[in-house]
Amino acid sequence: MTSAVLDEALKKAALAWVSVGDGPALGLWCMPLDGSLIVVTGPGEQFAPDLPGASRATVRLRGDNGGLIVVAEMTVARILPGSDDWEAAAPQLATKRLNAHGSTDAVVTRWVETGCTVLRLSPAEEATVTAPDLPAGSAAAEPRETPARVEVRRPFRLHKVRRR
DSSP states (O other): OHHHHHHHHHHHOSEEEEEOTTSOOEEEEOEEETTEEEEEESTTSOOOTTSTTOSEEEEEEEOTTSSEEEEEEEEEEEEOTTSHHHHHHHHHHHHHOTTOSSOHHHHHHHHHHHTOEEEEEEEEEEEEEOGGGSOSSOOOOOOOOOTTOOOOOOOOOSSOOOOO
């Protein structure tokens, strides 16, 4: 049953929450392909700095209702440009890439030239958690510190506002 739930979640995945080790989970857009997820990261693409160097990652997938339905350990494998896997996966991934500039071939060429990494996340059989064993609490993390967040003063009002 676990395999069926995971297979169905993988087929419908467009967004996966991926964490490496004890790091924070990052929402990454992905493409399902042959029972695994294909992800691209690098310059000009989504930010996942720890993922290319990892051998395993924890992936959380949501169901049709938007809630968490499966947490799976997955193996991370790099797809190298020029390989058969690259020729099969990269053009499909580039086609699914929203707001891409240029044709599919131009996007794939840009990935190679800028050093982007295309990765395959494949399920590891021993560690999949589904419905009754999912964590009961919220998986939401506290917002990370960032210099972009600025405290805002109350708006200036020239005249006193009357309350009714």
